[in-house]
Amino acid sequence: MPEPIIHVDRLTKKFKNFMAVDHISFDVPAGQIFAFLGPNGAGKSTTIKMITTLLHPSSGTIRLNGVDPVKDPKDARRSFGIVFQDPSLDDELTAWENLEFHGVLYGVPKELRRTRIGEMLAFVELSDRRDDLVKTFSGGMKRRLEIARGLLHHPKVLFLDEPTLGLDPQTRNHMWSYLHELNRKEGITVFFSTHYMEEAERNAQRIAVIDHGKIVTSGTSDDLKAQTHTATLEDAFLALTGTTIRDEAGSAADRMRQRHRAWGHR
Amino acid sequence: MNKIFILWLRQVIRYLRSRPRIIGSLGQPLLFLVALGFGFGPVFAKAGQGNYLEFLAPGVVGMGIIFTSIFSGIEVIWDRQFGFLKETLVAPVSRLRIMVGRTLGGATVATLQGVLVLALTFLIGFRPANAWLILPAILVMGLVALLFTSLGTAIASMLDDMQGFQLIMNFLVMPLFFLSGALFPLDHLPTAIRVATVIDPLTYGIDAMRHLLIGASHYALSLDLLVLSAFTAVFVALGAWLFSRIQV
Ligand SMILES: Nc1ncnc2c1ncn2[C@@H]1O[C@H](COP(=O)(O)OP(=O)(O)O)[C@@H](O)[C@H]1O
Numbered sequence: 001m002p003e004p005i006i007h008v009d010r011l012t013k014k015f016k017n018f019m020a021v022d023h024i025s026f027d028v029p030a031g032q033i034f035a036f037l038g039p040n041g042a043g044k045s046t047t048i049k050m051i052t053t054l055l056h057p058s059s060g061t062i063r064l065n066g067v068d069p070v071k072d073p074k075d076a077r078r079s080f081g082i083v084f085q086d087p088s089l090d091d092e093l094t095a096w097e098n099l100e101f102h103g104v105l106y107g108v109p110k111e112l113r114r115t116r117i118g119e120m121l122a123f124v125e126l127s128d129r130r131d132d133l134v135k136t137f138s139g140g141m142k143r144r145l146e147i148a149r150g151l152l153h154h155p156k157v158l159f160l161d162e163p164t165l166g167l168d169p170q171t172r173n174h175m176w177s178y179l180h181e182l183n184r185k186e187g188i189t190v191f192f193s194t195h196y197m198e199e200a201e202r203n204a205q206r207i208a209v210i211d212h213g214k215i216v217t218s219g220t221s222d223d224l225k226a227q228t229h230t231a232t233l234e235d236a237f238l239a240l241t242g243t244t245i246r247d248e249a250g251s252a253a254d255r256m257r258q259r260h261r262a263w264g265h266r
Numbered sequence: 267m268n269k270i271f272i273l274w275l276r277q278v279i280r281y282l283r284s285r286p287r288i289i290g291s292l293g294q295p296l297l298f299l300v301a302l303g304f305g306f307g308p309v310f311a312k313a314g315q316g317n318y319l320e321f322l323a324p325g326v327v328g329m330g331i332i333f334t335s336i337f338s339g340i341e342v343i344w345d346r347q348f349g350f351l352k353e354t355l356v357a358p359v360s361r362l363r364i365m366v367g368r369t370l371g372g373a374t375v376a377t378l379q380g381v382l383v384l385a386l387t388f389l390i391g392f393r394p395a396n397a398w399l400i401l402p403a404i405l406v407m408g409l410v411a412l413l414f415t416s417l418g419t420a421i422a423s424m425l426d427d428m429q430g431f432q433l434i435m436n437f438l439v440m441p442l443f444f445l446s447g448a449l450f451p452l453d454h455l456p457t458a459i460r461v462a463t464v465i466d467p468l469t470y471g472i473d474a475m476r477h478l479l480i481g482a483s484h485y486a487l488s489l490d491l492l493v494l495s496a497f498t499a500v501f502v503a504l505g506a507w508l509f510s511r512i513q514v
């Protein structure tokens with residue numbers, strides 16, 4: 001078996017005395033679409049931040065595309081693209097400028113950069129808006145642009161932290177059709193977090209269920225249902241964690257974000 | 267080099283796009299020039315100190331620069347709050363280069379603002395003693411801008427949100443400006459005020475500009491430049507260090 005593209009071993013993050021991520025281990029094979037499913041506060045974003053060099057782990061090891069992101073952050077950074085949970089575009093720049101900025105920071109040579117920006121804008125159907133300021137974009141358009149940006153430097157892995165939070169179902173489907181096409185065509189590994197069960201079930205080849213900083217179980221959605229002798233992933237989740245994901249009220253910050261996005265500004 | 271350039275360019279583009287911000291930030295210097303320049307003019311002349319507008323003009327240029335440059339540095343907090351900071355921090359570029367690019371961009375913006383304020387003083391009737399010295403005066407503006415943009419970046423790197431912004435404006439920027447000798451001559455001051463002016467880096471920036479623009483200053487130009495350079499070096503280093511420690 002080839003080395004997995006993401007390998008996480010007993011990864012832990014402690015904030016003061018609080019264990020946000022508690023000795024989690026998992027592997028993601030190259031080319032897979034992998035879901036990190038868990039309620040708000042489970043530790044999804046914290047894990048993604050550690051893998052993507054934004055946070056230092058308290059303990060444990062990570063390998064990303066054969067590199068240790070803690071020791072070689074610069075090498076690790078070249079190999080992934082990321083769409084953060086919260087918007088991270090510069091609203092005062094145009095779509096094209098946001099991509100150009102990214103391309104230069106990632107050292108994509110000029111010729112290649114120009115072609116790739118054109119391709120990516122076409123891919124997410126924003127070509128006709130390339131010279132508009134991002135502040136005039138809807139929430140869905142911003143997300144698409146962030147996906148285009150995350151892919152610009154030909155990453156091996158694309159991380160998406162709650163990519164569809166606050167988007168309407170139509171935009172959500174639309175976005176996933178891009179991601180599947182990308183996974184098929186470029187063989188890119190997609191690692192996404194979500195607290196929507198349907199989203200994990202419909203889009204992921206494998207799912208890891210995370211709750212209170214621990215991975216409860218992982219496998220295909222059929223595995224999870226078989227394991228718990230349940231008919232739906234929702235029931236499986238209830239059986240595994242003792243809570244339904246829907247009952248878990250979102251954190252105040254999450255709710256505010258959602259509202260902001262729904263209103264089309266930050 | 268490309269990477270530093272694009273970080274620089276972003277700051278400059280954002281500034282040039284924010285017409286309301288540019289125009290708005292000229293209001294305060296204009297008010298100082300008109301109200302103080304003409305209001306205190308007669309008293310100043312009577313006290314045998316000469317033309318107050320002439321004395322005040324470099325001070326108000328200094329004001330334009332310190333406000334804009336601290337604000338530019340503080341933009342780190344904005345970028346953090348609006349998420350864009352993460353995009354830069356996760357890129358394969360060292361923190362040092364990110365800080366340098368941003369800071370040079372902010373300093374450029376503040377220098378441009380200083381030049382605009384200088385143009386404003388010309389409109390009000392200020393005339394530099396020697397037009398040839400405007401260019402070196404702009405270089406001094408650049409140094410002052412770099413100094414305070416780094417200071418702004420250093421402070422912003424320690425703050426999580428905009429809560430502290432008002433505090434910085436009221437307890438740092440305002441005192442730095444008012445105690446810099448921008449508005450009053452530095453001789454015959456009470457000891458406490460004198461000490462404050464001596465440790466305030468803006469004092470030396472404005473003194474150097476006075477030297478170049480009106481041909482009169484309190485300290486020697488070489489001393490001004492030495493102190494400014496030393497402060498800038500310290501603040502750039504401090505800003506770079508604090509910026510490298512940001513966690514998101
Ligand atoms: N910087 C931080 N300091 C202290 N606690 C934090 C910090 N970041 C996250 N947490 C806490 O860690 C837990 C996991 O957070 P997070 O990874 O954002 O969850 P998720 O993304 O699954 O919703 C939460 O309880 C959150 O409040």
Ligand SMILES: [Mg+2]
Pocket residue numbers: 041044045046085161162
């Ligand atoms: Mg999260």
